[in-house]
Amino acid sequence: MKKIFSIALVLAAFASCKSNNGGNTLPVYGKRTPVTKTVNGQTATDTIYQTIPAFKFVNQYGDSISEKNLSGKIYVADFFFTSCPSICPVMQRNMLNVYNTFKADPDIKILSFTIDPKYDSVKVLKKYADKLGISGDTWWFLQGKKDTTYKLAEKNYLVAVSEDKTTPGGYVHQGYFVLVDKEKRVRGAYDGTQPEQVNQLIADIKTLKAEPTPAAGQ
Amino acid sequence: MKKVLFTTICMLFLCACTDKKAQEKAALDSVINVHDKIMGEDEQLMKNKLLLDSLVSKNTPAKDSAVAWISRVVLADSAMSTWMHNFDPDMKGKSHDQKMGYLGQQKKLIKRLDTQMNVAVTGSRDFLRKNHIK
Numbered sequence: 001m002k003k004i005f006s007i008a009l010v011l012a013a014f015a016s017c018k019s020n021n022g023g024n025t026l027p028v029y030g031k032r033t034p035v036t037k038t039v040n041g042q043t044a045t046d047t048i049y050q051t052i053p054a055f056k057f058v059n060q061y062g063d064s065i066s067e068k069n070l071s072g073k074i075y076v077a078d079f080f081f082t083s084c085p086s087i088c089p090v091m092q093r094n095m096l097n098v099y100n101t102f103k104a105d106p107d108i109k110i111l112s113f114t115i116d117p118k119y120d121s122v123k124v125l126k127k128y129a130d131k132l133g134i135s136g137d138t139w140w141f142l143q144g145k146k147d148t149t150y151k152l153a154e155k156n157y158l159v160a161v162s163e164d165k166t167t168p169g170g171y172v173h174q175g176y177f178v179l180v181d182k183e184k185r186v187r188g189a190y191d192g193t194q195p196e197q198v199n200q201l202i203a204d205i206k207t208l209k210a211e212p213t214p215a216a217g218q
Numbered sequence: 219m220k221k222v223l224f225t226t227i228c229m230l231f232l233c234a235c236t237d238k239k240a241q242e243k244a245a246l247d248s249v250i251n252v253h254d255k256i257m258g259e260d261e262q263l264m265k266n267k268l269l270l271d272s273l274v275s276k277n278t279p280a281k282d283s284a285v286a287w288i289s290r291v292v293l294a295d296s297a298m299s300t301w302m303h304n305f306d307p308d309m310k311g312k313s314h315d316q317k318m319g320y321l322g323q324q325k326k327l328i329k330r331l332d333t334q335m336n337v338a339v340t341g342s343r344d345f346l347r348k349n350h351i352k
Contacts, residue, residue, distance in 0.1 A: 150264035173257035
């Protein structure tokens with residue numbers, strides 16, 4: 001019950017952020033650093049937003065995937081493991097909707113990071129992707145060191161969730177889908193077990209696609 | 219009269235069947251609930267591991283103890299990973315009694331893992347606090 005209440009609060013916070021931004025712009029999450037510059041004698045303060053740092057994982061085809069493969073792409077990230085008996089099957093069913101909506105769009109990617117790399121080998125991930133009917137390079141299932149994955153999740157991808165102090169800990173296995181923009185900034189987090197939240201994610205991806213880049217001075 | 223008897227028997231079979239399904243679901247849910255609880259603890263375990271790794275890299279006097287805690291943390295994490303890999307939530311081809319027996323056995327196993335995880339999380343946390351690592 002507490003979890004549901006917390007998720008509702010997070011979603012309400014997202015909704016209020018969106019309306020604060022005029023309804024068509026998604027909020028930017030994470031740390032922000034003001035930078036003051038002097039150009040032609042004029043002092044101006046700019047904001048630098050937290051971005052997803054460099055990483056290197058291996059996908060279901062055995063290819064090395066880094067942040068460079070995502071340059072200029074909008075993507076959705078989630079955390080799962082193939083033998084997960086609880087929320088992951090529901091999450092991946094919902095993620096299939098995102099995949100089916102954008103699989104023909106080369107600018108959209110999905111990254112599913114396994115949190116059980118001991119057993120989720122490249123071979124296991126490929127079999128899992130095949131079972132879901134995934135082909136091509138829209139949806140990558142990624143394997144890397146477990147502590148690296150957790151660090152990336154907690155310190156970067158899930159900042160929108162951890163910013164909400166009412167959300168209980170243990171975010172990585174709570175089924176969030178995280179939306180990242182072309183400039184590697186987190187723009188939303190959605191409960192991947194809830195179809196209506198996933199529909200919102202699909203709508204927000206379309207909003208991001210329509211956003212002019214770069215969103216300077218935000 | 220025959221019709222009433224037939225309907226009653228059918229209803230009894232249906233009730234028994236529904237009851238069995240409900241029992242199986244409740245037993246499965248109770249295993250999954252412990253699993254989900256451990257997954258939250260595992261996240262804390264990974265945070266502690268990263269801090270322990272940093273302590274080891276600093277080459278402090280606490281290095282050897284940190285290495286020992288890393289072993290315990292990795293062991294707990296690995297035990298959970300092995301359980302997840304072996305657990306069969308579908309239990310295809312098993313009878314009701316076999317399913318209930320299997321789930322009862324798995325509940326015992328995962329409760330033991332929960333204890334192991336708790337010891338690793340709280341022990342490594344206390345060790346890190348003692349060494350002023352947050």
